[in-house]
Amino acid sequence: MSGVVAGVDIGSTTAKCVILGEGSRVLGKSLNPVGVDIVKDAEHALEAAVQDAHLSRSDVAFVTGTGYGRYKVYFGQLVVTEISCHARGANFLFPGTRLVVDIGGQDTKAIRINERGEVVDFAMNDKCAAGTGRFLDVCANALGCDVGEIGPLSLQARHAVKVTSTCTVFAESEVTSYVSRGKDPKDILAGLHASIASRTLSLMQRVGVEPEITFTGGVSQNEGMVHALGRRLGVPVNVSPLSQYLGALGAALHGWERLPGGAA
Amino acid sequence: MITGGLDLGAGTIKGALLEDGRRILATAAAPSRGSPVHTAHRVLDELGEAANIAPGDVDYLCTTGFGRYTIPERNLQVSDFTSSARGAIFLFPKTRMVVDVGAQASRTMSVSETGKVLKFKMNEKCAAGAGRFVERCAKYLQIPIEEMGPKGLTSVHPKLISSVCAVLAETEIINNVAEGVPLPDILMGVFLSLSQRAFSLMRYVGIQPEVTLVGGLVRNVGMVKALHDTVGMDVNVTPEAYYAAAIGSAVLGHSRLLKLAQSSRGAGG
Numbered sequence: 001m002s003g004v005v006a007g008v009d010i011g012s013t014t015a016k017c018v019i020l021g022e023g024s025r026v027l028g029k030s031l032n033p034v035g036v037d038i039v040k041d042a043e044h045a046l047e048a049a050v051q052d053a054h055l056s057r058s059d060v061a062f063v064t065g066t067g068y069g070r071y072k073v074y075f076g077q078l079v080v081t082e083i084s085c086h087a088r089g090a091n092f093l094f095p096g097t098r099l100v101v102d103i104g105g106q107d108t109k110a111i112r113i114n115e116r117g118e119v120v121d122f123a124m125n126d127k128c129a130a131g132t133g134r135f136l137d138v139c140a141n142a143l144g145c146d147v148g149e150i151g152p153l154s155l156q157a158r159h160a161v162k163v164t165s166t167c168t169v170f171a172e173s174e175v176t177s178y179v180s181r182g183k184d185p186k187d188i189l190a191g192l193h194a195s196i197a198s199r200t201l202s203l204m205q206r207v208g209v210e211p212e213i214t215f216t217g218g219v220s221q222n223e224g225m226v227h228a229l230g231r232r233l234g235v236p237v238n239v240s241p242l243s244q245y246l247g248a249l250g251a252a253l254h255g256w257e258r259l260p261g262g263a264a
Numbered sequence: 265m266i267t268g269g270l271d272l273g274a275g276t277i278k279g280a281l282l283e284d285g286r287r288i289l290a291t292a293a294a295p296s297r298g299s300p301v302h303t304a305h306r307v308l309d310e311l312g313e314a315a316n317i318a319p320g321d322v323d324y325l326c327t328t329g330f331g332r333y334t335i336p337e338r339n340l341q342v343s344d345f346t347s348s349a350r351g352a353i354f355l356f357p358k359t360r361m362v363v364d365v366g367a368q369a370s371r372t373m374s375v376s377e378t379g380k381v382l383k384f385k386m387n388e389k390c391a392a393g394a395g396r397f398v399e400r401c402a403k404y405l406q407i408p409i410e411e412m413g414p415k416g417l418t419s420v421h422p423k424l425i426s427s428v429c430a431v432l433a434e435t436e437i438i439n440n441v442a443e444g445v446p447l448p449d450i451l452m453g454v455f456l457s458l459s460q461r462a463f464s465l466m467r468y469v470g471i472q473p474e475v476t477l478v479g480g481l482v483r484n485v486g487m488v489k490a491l492h493d494t495v496g497m498d499v500n501v502t503p504e505a506y507y508a509a510a511i512g513s514a515v516l517g518h519s520r521l522l523k524l525a526q527s528s529r530g531a532g533g
Binding site: 036134135166167168169170 | 368389390391392396397400427428429430431432435442
């Protein structure tokens with residue numbers, strides 16, 4: 001049996017794809033921004049990952065779609081919610097995971113899982129940009145920084161400021177007023193990261209905080225956020241370079257089980 | 265007797281001069297940027313000029329709003345709730361419910377016939393229910409803020425906004441623009457979304473007529489229409505309601521001055 005499967009995760013900001021081969025080995029992956037034409041973005045994600053794996057599209061026996069745009073993965077055979085996929089992906093990378101924290105571009109989720117990677121409970125904020133990647137984008141913009149550099153910069157802070165606004169719009173004004181008062185951008189950034197960490201913690205508390213905790217989603221690539229979250233929790237959180245692909249990876253794993261002769 | 269009221273809001277500083285707590289002599293406003301004291305003085309100067317009154321002729325100055333403690337020469341300061349309620353009663357004596365949508369916060373309160381606040385509810389945590397949301401829309405829709413209301417009124421099929429967050433709504437609105445939704449429909453959708461927010465605050469307090477709209481958004485005809493449609497009853501509006509909190513504090517200043525005069529007369533006699 002040619003055991004090659006793909007998982008395509010269409011998020012609010014980026015499309016991710018992971019190709020899995022025999023023995024659940026990651027053969028290839030891709031990450032691209034999402035535009036207006038989601039159907040095309042999904043196809044592009046698969047093609048890029050297939051190329052990365054040095055395969056051709058016909059080698060892929062099964063495709064699973066997930067994420068916010070999962071119903072636009074028309075070429076897939078299966079659709080699974082991103083909650084199940086993150087749970088499955090986190091369990092695969094860190095089998096001791098009991099709580100998954102997924103901070104994406106537009107929403108945040110806390111997912112409690114069992115030792116088999118099944119979802120036990122979850123809580124989600126998708127109503128408000130506060131505490132999501134979008135919050136960091138807006139604040140980075142207000143500080144004139146690139147979103148990729150704000151994490152490392154925040155780690156150099158000496159006296160983190162206290163950001164009191166919850167609302168992204170008001171936090172943006174608060175950032176501007178700190179800048180005009182001459183505060184160091186690094187200290188402001190540390191305050192912003194701490195503020196998201198607190199917000200995330202309250203979401204996590206709704207499902208119950210239980211280690212190990214695995215951090216996924218786009219914001220997990222921000223080391224400042226990894227640090228702030230670990231500090232707020234009092235225990236370090238699991239992260240991996242694959243964290244951002246965890247939804248896609250989980251989708252591929254779900255697909256794997258559907259393959260005739262695939263892992264049970 | 266001339267009393268002044270200054271409302272130091274998050275977006276604008278508004279001022280009013282009253283004669284004997286009954287007649288409005290002048291109103292003025294300036295955006296609150298930089299030093300509030302400096303801007304407040306500009307507003308006071310403007311008021312004096314408009315009413316043809318020297319600064320020394322103002323018998324009593326009462327401040328209100330977010331920055332009410334920043335003005336050293338104030339004689340009295342009152343909360344925004346108290347002043348808005350008093351101002352609303354001054355403009356529409358039958359007011360029982362006041363809706364105040366400001367730049368950074370929105371409030372609703374039920375008031376007694378004397379203008380006393382009975383119950384209130386406020387949202388200052390989220391920009392989606394405040395004028396700030398409208399300002400941001402003006403910016404990314406590239407339309408002058410004062411044109412938004414009239415343009416919104418021409419809407420045929422308002423495009424409702426599903427996001428309850430000002431930032432997420434921005435994406436939604438930009439998508440709507442990309443899909444070719446007419447601008448008036450988008451604008452009316454914004455006003456309806458804001459009205460919906462105000463309406464839930466109103467329901468919390470308990471809706472009773474007459475309802476008077478005060479604060480930054482009274483001059484926006486689109487917002488007034490949206491609120492009317494959402495609440496399903498007439499809403500009192502007048503251009504002066506923009507200055508309601510400033511007027512209210514001048515009225516309160518006047519009553520305080522009367523009381524002081526009475527007690528000193530009492531003490532003297």
